[in-house]
Amino acid sequence: MSTTKQIIELADRRTAHNYHPLPVVIHEAQGAWVVDVEGKRYLDCLAGYSSLNFGHGNPEILKAARDQLDRLTLTSRAFYHDQFAAFCAELGDLTGKDMILPMNTGAEAVETAIKVARKWGYQVKGVEPDKANIIVMEDNFHGRTTTIVSFSTDPDARADYGPYTPGFRIVKYGSVDAIRDAVDHNTVAVLVEPIQGEAGVLLPPDGYLSEIRSLCTEHDILFIADEIQSGLGRTGETFACDHENVVPDMYLMGKALGGGVVPVSAVAADAEILGVLKPGQHGSTFGGNPLACAVGLQVVRMLATGEYQERARALGEFLGTRLTPLLGHGVVAVRRRGLWAGIDIAPSLATGRQVCEALMAKGVLAKDTHGSTIRLAPPLVVSEEDLSWAVDKLTEVITELSD
Structure with a gap:
């Protein structure tokens, strides 16, 4: 060696x-x-x-992976496979949401949420064509795609990757007043990490998430919680939003959902939100593959006990x-x-x-x-x-x- x-x-x-x-x-x-x-x-x-x-x-996760490796690893979403429905149904039960859209990486989950929020804004809320805006926070970290770094305030993450994607309004993390001031009739979503991990495990002020929930409800705006790092047991609850008994419109999950074995991410939302997507409008060859679903299903079942x-x-x-x-x-x-x-x-x-x-x-x-x-x-x-x-x-x- x-x-x-x-x-x-x-x-x-x-x-x-x-x-x-x-x-x-x-x-x-x-x-x-x-x-x-x-x-x-x-x-x-x-x-x-x-x-x-x-x-x-983890022996339970490895067993799920090994069992699935011996049977089937990939079909693409052109066909159903026998792990898909159970994974989506049980993750839906864990989140309390009607629908799940599986992807691979956390950044893909964020990109999916952006697309869904914009489409929802145009088709359901009635936002002006190509005018949708999403409110995001300073010092955020949601991934490294060109769209996501367009609303980063970290020079290392953002510099020299322009031209940048428009449609985002950056406000101070922790200030509901800053969010309120940024809202207009074309605002479709507020995207926030309940705890900012990459920024240094920055905790929000007490009541911050609850106030965002109220503001989003008042203005018919989607509350998107990026729980990719903070979710799935890390903070002592299934989701960091649970500390304030807040239920966002969309949960974004990743990282631990793959059990440290394969990349698995997902968006969870109700049917009136994720239902705006029709066949051919969004997808992923590997998203929701049999191996990922088998591993993710085992993770969901472990979280369902509350032990972790x-x-x-x-x-x-x-x-x-x-x-x-x-x-x-x-x-x-x-x-x-x-x-x-x-x-x-x-x-x-x-x-x-x-x-x-x-x-x-x-x-x-x-x-x-x-x-x-x-x-x-x-x-x-x-x-x-x-x-x-x-x-x-x-x-x-x-x-x-x-x-």
């Missing part, structure tokens, strides 16, 4: 540099732990940006008690919802990247964002002991950097 250095050097020579990975080469994994090519173990505190909510190599949501709640509370004492000691802010935390390191102490590199040396894998922020989002199968150990390592890093 090649060494870490050899693999990284080859990768750097032969792949586009659109990522800046930590210098670790993972070879195998189980549960919340991964092992590199040199045999060193690390606690995974990123979980594939919440794609691995159920852990690496409860684990995220309990472990998140424990994580909070361990992180709070770091405030004022190299940490300037901690934001947490369920088993998902954003930790702002004092800029005078270190960058987030430097902290993550130091954590890696101690056996903890985490990811930085926006300068001095690091995120912790371990698989929901992580143990309390492992979490405590990870915070001990973070404490050691901060202490060493302070000396």
Whole structure:
């Protein structure tokens, strides 16, 4: 087997540099732990940006995948297959929505929602032709397609990809008044992450989602909740919107829906919304394929028990008690919802990247964002002991950097 250095050097020579990975080469994994090519173990505190909510190599998910691999992997949507109906029906039950439109990636789910909202606006609401607008938030992250980066405020995500797609109004996250001021008679939707993950696990003000729901209802506007990172158990509820007992018009799902095995995404909405699509107007060769549906169905059934949501709640509370004492000691802010935390390191102490590199040396894998922020989002199968150990390592890093 090649060494870490050899693999990284080859990768750097032969792949586009659109990522800046930590210098670790993972070879195998189980549960919340991964092992590199040199045999060193690390606690995974990123979980594939919440794609691995159920852990690496979850036996129930792998069994569903293996069973399906032996039978049928792809038909395209030109035909029905025997996993499709059950997946859509049970995901519909989980979300409380009439219809499901399966896709592959989170960005495809967002693109689907944009198209559906515009078509709904023209055909149902009566918006002027080609005048539909969608209200989005500053510091959002919804994907990397050319349309989606058109309404990003992150220069790295947006710069030099123009001309940009029109039809979006960007307002301040957390301000319902800003949304209200942006609404006009051609507004068809408000697209929002209930918690902004890539921005650093930014939590909304209390009542924010409820007020968006009321505003959208008042003005006949679709409330689209991007739950691609925040949904499916991560925050201690099935969806982050559940913390305010809010039901959006559309849920966007991805990441954990594929169980860490295959890319699976979906849009969930009622029939008067998704029903605007007719044959030939939207689709995907791989969307809703048999393997994806088999895996997604197993994920839905695991979430239906509530076990993983409860684990995220309990472990998140424990994580909070361990992180709070770091405030004022190299940490300037901690934001947490369920088993998902954003930790702002004092800029005078270190960058987030430097902290993550130091954590890696101690056996903890985490990811930085926006300068001095690091995120912790371990698989929901992580143990309390492992979490405590990870915070001990973070404490050691901060202490060493302070000396």
